[in-house]
Structures are given as C-alpha cells and as structure tokens.
Amino acid sequence: MTSIRHPTRLLVAISGGSDSTGLLLALKRAIADCGATHSLVAATVDHALRADSSDEAQAVARLCASLDIPHRIMTWHGEKPLTGISATAREARYRLLADAATALGATAIVTGHTADDQDETIAMRAARADEDSIGLSGMASATLYDRRIWLLRPFLKVRREAIRDYLCNAGFGWIDDPSNVDLRYERVRIRQDQSSASPPSADEAAMRRRHLSKGAADLIASSATLHAGCLIALSPEALGTEPAILRHALATLVAIAGGKPHRPATAAMDKLMRLVGSGLPGRMTLARALVQCRRDGLYLLRELRDVLPRPVPAHTTLLWDGRYRITNPTDEALRVAPGMDLHLSPEALVLPPAMLFHTARISPQIRAESAFAGGSQATPPHAKVEPAFPLFDRFLAETDLPLADAIARLFGGNAYLPPPT
Incomplete structure (x- = not known):
C-alpha cells in the first residue's frame, strides 16, 4: 500500500475464492498497519452461469459486511453464448467491475491474480505461436481498462498456496469454484498439464517489453507524421533503427492503421521486415493495412477492402x-x-x-x-x-503506456489516464 502515495479508494474484485478473499483481508490489514488514508470497497460479479452463484455472491456480501467494507453484487444478465464463453465472461466481468467502481467512487480496481495465474497466462500465450507479440511477459501489474480505470494486480508474485496458508492462519475460509477444474476451459487444461515446460521469467519479459515499447514510442515521436487523419508516414531515417524496436513500432502502426485489436502474426511481420530491409520500393498488405515502401519513406494506411458504411x-x-x-x-x-x-x-x-x-x-x-x-x-x-485505437483502448498494459501516448499524440488525441501514484 505504501507504493500508492495519494489517498485512493480501491475496489477489490472478490469472487469468494481464496485469491480474492486473501487480497481483501491483506489490503484491509495493510491499510490499518501503515496508517494510510486509502479506503476499500468491494464488488462481486455474479456471472449467473451456475445455480449456486447467487448464494455465493450473498456469502461474499456477508463477509464484506462483517469487515465493514461497502460491497456491491453485479449480475451478468442476458443470454450467454454457446461458444467463447470465457472471453465473453471476461469482457462482461470487467465492464461490470468498472461500473461498480464508478458507482462506489473507486479510483482503481484491485484483482487477486497470483503467480500461479501468471504462469498459466504465459503458457497459454506461448501456445499461440502465430501472433507476433510480446505477450510472453504475461499479465501486467497494472492495466488500464476502457481508457477509464486502472486494474492493479499486487499478488502477481505471490503463490496461491501462501495465500491459502494466510487465510487458514487467520481463520477464514473460501469458496471453491467448480469451473476451476472444468477441462472445457483452456486455463484449466494448462493448469493440469504437468508436462508443460517452465515458463520464462515474467520479469525479464516485462523488462524487454518495456524497452521495446519505449524505443518504439521514441521512434514514432521523432520520425512519424500523419496526413488526413489516417495516412501514417515514417521518414527514411527511421528505417535504420535497431531492428527489434523498428519491428515493434511497425507492428504497432500496422495494427493502428488497420484498426485491429492485435498486432500482425509472426509470418506477416517477417515478410514485412524483409521488404523494409531490402531498401527497395514495394508494397504489401497485412492486418487490413497497406504498407508502401518508397524512396521518401514508409507509408501505412488502411487497405481499401471492406471499408463499409x-x-x-x-x-x-x-x-x-x-x-x-x-x-x-x-x-x-x-x-x-x-x-x-x-x-x-x-x-x-x-x-x-x-x-x-x-x-x-x-x-x-x-x-x-x-x-x-x-x-x-x-x-x-x-x-x-x-x-480510435483498439490495440490500446480496451486493455492497455502499463508497460505500453509510453507507446500508446505516442500514438495518441500522433493523431492529435488526449494522453491516456496515468496509473495511480
């Protein structure tokens, strides 16, 4: 708690599981121990996917009442999709948590993601080898959601076993969600796959991501111009930048020019880097963007296909x-x-x-x-x-904040919300 200096109201996302329950209790104790002027509120998202979910949300409400912490239950109403339920539920969960934060006057949302969750996230992203990304850094310790509120993850270096020991010693129990052992979910399959290789160091990957994002931000600030609100031009000098930074900058600009929420796939970026490295005029399309290499620089813009009314x-x-x-x-x-x-x-x-x-x-x-x-x-x-920048507007990792701000400045927009300090 001492890393946030200014008074802040934190909304704890609590499901009743061990991780989020441990987070709520640890934050309450930390605030009391350090005499900080922070305050806590809490919210539980009832996804309404199981018969017991409403009763579990009420049990969490009673726990929060016993701790004198204001609490709100947010229910995901409406029909649920037959496929892609995990991703859809995640979108609904963060939307409802952000709405609860607004209603309760919170300035940030705190979640109980652990080191175990981080390992699983890295393993899941490593299995998706077709995307040219630096996602192997895993979850960021701070992520801006919907350009309006920061999600903080203070437990990313804490093991679930340690949290459960803490709860047992404090005399508190938790709710076990049966979906955590349901093999229909990718995360559960990763969790139970004992043959998975050890994940790379999340800290090292995050440092590399921060280095690439800062370098790409500096490159865009010094070498990119915008015409007519949609044509991005890079000066010839930019093409002499360190290859890894140039690649990250180009992957980002391609996604922005094409209006895509993800950077291009590895194979497409390999092809683009060969074209750029040749020093010859040429053009190619990838991720809905057209890239033109000319003697006076590099130009990126949306391809003409499927621009619909x-x-x-x-x-x-x-x-x-x-x-x-x-x-x-x-x-x-x-x-x-x-x-x-x-x-x-x-x-x-x-x-x-x-x-x-x-x-x-x-x-x-x-x-x-x-x-x-x-x-x-x-x-x-x-x-x-x-x-609009789908690459950054929905979920923006703190490591990418300088790069997102460089894109916003290029397009004459406002900087993104800085994290709590």
Missing part, C-alpha cells in the same frame, strides 16, 4: 472500421461511409494522386441518412469524430 442512430456512439469513434448527439439518424472530402495538409499535397485518392476512400464521411439517399453532400452539424 454503418448507420449511426440518434444519440449513440459507435466504433467505425476499428479506426474512428463516431458520436451522433442529434435526434436524426446519421450514416458514416467512406468519403471523398479531405482537408489535406500542405505536406500531403506532394503525395502521388493515387495515394491521395486511396486516403479519401478510407476516410469517414458522415451525413444524414436522408442525405445519402438523396445524394446530398451536406455534413450534419454536431457529429463528433475521434480516432
């Missing part, structure tokens, strides 16, 4: 093409579609006409639905268009 109902916000957040504050239905109207900087005017035409065809044009039907070119007032 979308309706924007009154008083709604939607993510268009993974690249723009469109807000319609009016009472009138709008539509966003690829357009032709561009406001080009003087620097962009030296680009080839074909590139300018391409840039126009991937840029958003917003008009009233009725205007599209009648062929009007009038742009509706008050529609708000903001750049």
